[in-house]
Amino acid sequence: MSRIAVIGAGAWGTALTVSLARRGGHEISLWAHSADHAAELTETGENKRYLPGFIVPLDVRITASLADAIDSADTVLCVTPSQALRSVMQTIGPLLTPKQVLLSASKGIEEKTFLRMSQIMREFSPENQVGTLGGPSFAQEVAAAMPTAITIAVEDPLLGKSLQDAFSSSSLRVYRNEDVPGTELGGALKNVIALAAGVVTGLELGQNATAALITRGIAEMTRLAVACGGRRDTLSGLSGVGDLVLTCTGGLSRNRTVGVELGKGRKLPEIIAGLNGKVAEGVRSTTAALGLAARYGVEMPITEQMSAILHHDKSPRDAIRDLMSRPGRTE
Numbered sequence: 001m002s003r004i005a006v007i008g009a010g011a012w013g014t015a016l017t018v019s020l021a022r023r024g025g026h027e028i029s030l031w032a033h034s035a036d037h038a039a040e041l042t043e044t045g046e047n048k049r050y051l052p053g054f055i056v057p058l059d060v061r062i063t064a065s066l067a068d069a070i071d072s073a074d075t076v077l078c079v080t081p082s083q084a085l086r087s088v089m090q091t092i093g094p095l096l097t098p099k100q101v102l103l104s105a106s107k108g109i110e111e112k113t114f115l116r117m118s119q120i121m122r123e124f125s126p127e128n129q130v131g132t133l134g135g136p137s138f139a140q141e142v143a144a145a146m147p148t149a150i151t152i153a154v155e156d157p158l159l160g161k162s163l164q165d166a167f168s169s170s171s172l173r174v175y176r177n178e179d180v181p182g183t184e185l186g187g188a189l190k191n192v193i194a195l196a197a198g199v200v201t202g203l204e205l206g207q208n209a210t211a212a213l214i215t216r217g218i219a220e221m222t223r224l225a226v227a228c229g230g231r232r233d234t235l236s237g238l239s240g241v242g243d244l245v246l247t248c249t250g251g252l253s254r255n256r257t258v259g260v261e262l263g264k265g266r267k268l269p270e271i272i273a274g275l276n277g278k279v280a281e282g283v284r285s286t287t288a289a290l291g292l293a294a295r296y297g298v299e300m301p302i303t304e305q306m307s308a309i310l311h312h313d314k315s316p317r318d319a320i321r322d323l324m325s326r327p328g329r330t331e
Helices: 011-023 035-044 066-070 082-095 117-124 139-143 157-167 180-202 207-227 238-249 254-263 268-273 282-296 301-312 316-324
Strands: 002-007 026-031 051-055 061-063 075-078 101-104 130-134 148-154 172-177
Touching (some): 026 066, 051 139, 130 180, 180 254, 180 301, 180 316, 207 301, 301 316
Parallel strands (some): 148 172
């Protein structure tokens, strides 16, 4: 029996906890950021704040102590917002043993450093094996045991097989690869493109525009991922095209929802307040993506226009017009 510590009791962390518990064969601990939230989860068995309607099994150990959560864990699964991972790693880094595996399910890029989640983990735990989990996966559907396919990326193929077996179930099909940077960047950059897809929907520009944006978006994502050491074929898989299509078209996508509201003319602070504590990772990953693009000399026109909308008060309609009027080029 393996021991898995899930760090982060948001919607995605809770859904993965429910999925792992339903599969069986694991001892699971779930860390909540606040003592009040941990107490509420323990008392009600339901994450009413972030994933209502699903019961966390009684045998899941819920705690607000990071040290308690990771104690004796074989795998530490970090599902915090990307901008919170550094503070979590500062706490748990000195407590980890070399045999513990770190796995990130956070889809973002750190805003100031432009680091991927695995890079932050390695900064605080250089002796531990580190991987990432990606792919098209709405939390509500995973918790409801609806068929879902994801991918786990680690450099060691034997570890990849072990994690694949640990997470796989009748409702969760798990693939594996060894491309950590490509898998991470696919998961982070698709949020930026999803914001733009939402803008297109909010402006009521039609399905042609949405399809074009998704197609050019994956080209943009692939350019940066390859420049950062990822593989092109990874971006054609679950953590690239798969996650992008879901997040750009699915009604449960928070990033798409933010984009839709921007397209309708609402301001970002008002939209974010309406998320009630939930995170749209693309808002902050946009800045980090442009920082990476500048570092590697990669052109990212959709991301540039999305940044102008989010952070420089550019009109969404003007941003689309500027994308459409760029000089012609080959595909």
